[in-house]
Amino acid sequence: MSQLTTNYLTPTGREEAWRFTPLKKLSGIHDLEVPVSDRISLSAKSDLPKGVTLSTSSSSDHPPAYVASDIVTNRVRKEVKNVTVLAIENNLELAEPIFLKRKCGPTPEVSRSIIQVGINSRATVILENNGVGKLGEEIEILLSAGSSLNFISLQEWDLSSVYVAQHHAIIGKDAQFNSYVVSIGGSTIRMSPTVEYTGTGASAEMYGVYFATDEQHLEHRIHVNHSVPNTKSRVNYKGALAGKGAHTVWIGDVYINKGAEGTDTYELNRNLLLTDGARADSVPNLEIETGEIVGAGHASTTGRFDDEQLFYLQSRGIPAEMARKLVIRGFFAEIINKLKNEDIEERLMARIELELSRVGE
Amino acid sequence: MSVLEIKNLQVSVITEAGNKEILRGVDLTVKSGETHAIMGPNGSGKSTLAYSIAGHPKYLITGGSVTLDGNDVLEMSVDERAKAGLFLAMQYPVEVPGVSVSNFLRTAVTAIRGEAPKVRTWVGEVKEAMASLNIDTAFSERNVNEGFSGGEKKRHEILQMELLRPKIAILDETDSGLDVDALRIVSEGVNRVKANSDLGVMLITHYTRILRYIKPDFVHVFANGKIVEEGGPELADKLEEQGYAAYITA
Numbered sequence: 018m019s020q021l022t023t024n025y026l027t028p029t030g031r032e033e034a035w036r037f038t039p040l041k042k043l044s045g046i047h048d049l050e051v052p053v054s055d056r057i058s059l060s061a062k063s064d065l066p067k068g069v070t071l072s073t074s075s076s077s078d079h080p081p082a083y084v085a086s087d088i089v090t091n092r093v094r095k096e097v098k099n100v101t102v103l104a105i106e107n108n109l110e111l112a113e114p115i116f117l118k119r120k121c122g123p124t125p126e127v128s129r130s131i132i133q134v135g136i137n138s139r140a141t142v143i144l145e146n147n148g149v150g151k152l153g154e155e156i157e158i159l160l161s162a163g164s165s166l167n168f169i170s171l172q173e174w175d176l177s178s179v180y181v182a183q184h185h186a187i188i189g190k191d192a193q194f195n196s197y198v199v200s201i202g203g204s205t206i207r208m209s210p211t212v213e214y215t216g217t218g219a220s221a222e223m224y225g226v227y228f229a230t231d232e233q234h235l236e237h238r239i240h241v242n243h244s245v246p247n248t249k250s251r252v253n254y255k256g257a258l259a260g261k262g263a264h265t266v267w268i269g270d271v272y273i274n275k276g277a278e279g280t281d282t283y284e285l286n287r288n289l290l291l292t293d294g295a296r297a298d299s300v301p302n303l304e305i306e307t308g309e310i311v312g313a314g315h316a317s318t319t320g321r322f323d324d325e326q327l328f329y330l331q332s333r334g335i336p337a338e339m340a341r342k343l344v345i346r347g348f349f350a351e352i353i354n355k356l357k358n359e360d361i362e363e364r365l366m367a368r369i370e371l372e373l374s375r376v377g378e
Numbered sequence: 379m380s381v382l383e384i385k386n387l388q389v390s391v392i393t394e395a396g397n398k399e400i401l402r403g404v405d406l407t408v409k410s411g412e413t414h415a416i417m418g419p420n421g422s423g424k425s426t427l428a429y430s431i432a433g434h435p436k437y438l439i440t441g442g443s444v445t446l447d448g449n450d451v452l453e454m455s456v457d458e459r460a461k462a463g464l465f466l467a468m469q470y471p472v473e474v475p476g477v478s479v480s481n482f483l484r485t486a487v488t489a490i491r492g493e494a495p496k497v498r499t500w501v502g503e504v505k506e507a508m509a510s511l512n513i514d515t516a517f518s519e520r521n522v523n524e525g526f527s528g529g530e531k532k533r534h535e536i537l538q539m540e541l542l543r544p545k546i547a548i549l550d551e552t553d554s555g556l557d558v559d560a561l562r563i564v565s566e567g568v569n570r571v572k573a574n575s576d577l578g579v580m581l582i583t584h585y586t587r588i589l590r591y592i593k594p595d596f597v598h599v600f601a602n603g604k605i606v607e608e609g610g611p612e613l614a615d616k617l618e619e620q621g622y623a624a625y626i627t628a
């Protein structure tokens with residue numbers, strides 16, 4: 018257990034961790050001078066199954082389980098008086114997903130939550146972020162030994178919203194954490210899906226899809242810390258961009274520490290530029306301190322969908338709008354299909370196609 | 379019975395330095411069942427002709443007309459031309475990231491036939507067409523042309539032609555880059571479509587090799603942006619022996 022970090026400063030944008038982020042667009046979530054509300058914004062969408070509880074309790078009863086370096090995460094910890102706790106008891110197999118919904122307001126606010134998955138339990142948690150909001154958030158996800166959690170976070174925010182979040186998973190022995198991040202809405206999103214392992218045989222699969230249009234900034238900062246033997250990670254994020262000023266950032270930091278023998282990791286980021294004027298930054302980073310590993314690799318590609326491709330598809334009878342949709346659907350399908358929820362898949366694709374149809378308006 | 383009629387077609391390529399005249403009055407009529415070979419030196423404008431008919435945006439039509447069964451092709455959008463029954467097998471097929479071959483073929487066929495093919499028959503239809511062109515079924519899951527070898531791309535062009543069943547097909551150097559076996563397989567594919575659907579073919583090539591498999595009814599010599607001589611299959615042999623020198627100076 019670590020203490021709250023108190024000696025941090027408002028970022029200036031010159032820090033390595035903040036150099037890509039448009040601070041001006043954050044509505045002060047990062048700015049210690051700007052007051053934030055800490056009201057509870059998370060709730061269950063429907064009745065929770067037996068063995069699952071959602072409650073709030075004093076943050077002093079739930080000290081952070083890891084040291085955070087992110088400034089907003091530290092600010093959240095300092096400002097939030099009551100944390101939201103989703104607890105899944107031991108040995109529970111949940112066939113149906115648990116839906117969490119978000120209700121934020123137009124002014125800056127912060128939220129801190131904890132998801133606890135009991136020993137040998139299996140569950141899917143779907144967090145639906147939508148509507149208007151300026152939210153700074155931390156979610157701590159604790160996977161007990163032998164447990165398995167699919168954690169899906171859907172960013173379907175209004176186009177004015179701002180979201181700065183760290184979702185940190187601590188994965189116990191032989192536990193399986195699957196993270197799915199989908200970011201479509203929001204004016205500015207900066208998400209840090211991060212994981213660490215506390216037991217051997219622990220594994221993380223981290224998937225992401227992001228789609229940025231005109232002037233949207235979508236940033237995903239993945240951090241995987243392999244520090245115990247025989248753990249595994251797979252990271253695969255795909256992003257598409259369309260319109261002037263669309264900007265995405267993908268950072269993939271994977272650390273294989275001394276003592277993390279038998280680590281098996283691979284991370285991948287693919288970006289597709291659908292129009293001119295969009296920019297995708299992709300920075301994979303792999304640091305290896307032990308030679309005794311199973312595998313470690315990374316790849317990053319950025320491709321363009323250009324006029325020649327459009328012509329090719331059209332020359333086979335496919336109308337232009339359908340051609341763009343086809344390219345996006347196909348590109349995202351690999352990951353969206355993993356959500357295994359047709360309603361959500363269709364809703365997300367519809368939103369993506371709506372945003373696409375509005376590019377340049 | 380379909381007729382593609384090209385009359386006095388004049389085309390410039392749009393470049394940053396301005397428009398450059400390439401086609402200087404092309405006249406050509408291709409009817410169902412006919413095969414027209416077009417042969418001519420590099421840079422003479424053969425691909426320009428093919429792209430102009432297909433509607434590539436980098437070409438500007440400055441004069442003349444193109445009609446398919448009397449309908450103005452030049453007024454149609456690119457996809458409308460395909461729906462009207464035109465097909466271009468490209469000299470350099472384009473890679474399309476994010477779109478699998480199977481998804482692409484289904485979408486294209488749906489667009490052109492006006493309704494989605496029946497799932498049951500469709501899978502078989504694609505498999506059979508792929509098998510006859512010696513294309514591994516694993517290609518279905520790959521992205522269109524992405525990482526395909528030159529010859530694989532060409533075979534996929536013919537696969538598309540076979541499934542889209544056009545009235546008139548323009549094959550722009552489909553034979554280039556094919557090994558001997560692939561050349562035979564691809565030629566058989568073209569002949570199969572011709573036999574099944576009375577396809578009209580405009581075959582752009584540099585070599586008489588493919589003409590041994592796909593017999594042309596007419597051979598046209600293309601030089602300096604237009605057709606400068608026309609004849610039967612014997613003209614191809616003459617070109618192979620004597621080259622284009624006579625036409626370039628003319």
Ligand SMILES: Nc1ncnc2c1ncn2[C@@H]1O[C@H](COP(=O)(O)OP(=O)(O)OP(=O)(O)O)[C@@H](O)[C@H]1O
Pocket residue numbers: 391392393398400418419420421422423424425426427469
């Ligand atoms: N963007 C461009 N700028 C300048 N010239 C161009 C441009 N695009 C095409 N051209 C020229 O147009 C001419 C005709 O080209 P085209 O591709 O039609 O020739 P081709 O007959 O198909 O040649 P090949 O046998 O080599 O395939 C060439 O001289 C080419 O350099």
Ligand SMILES: [Mg+2]
Pocket residue numbers: 424425426469550551
């Ligand atoms: Mg050419």
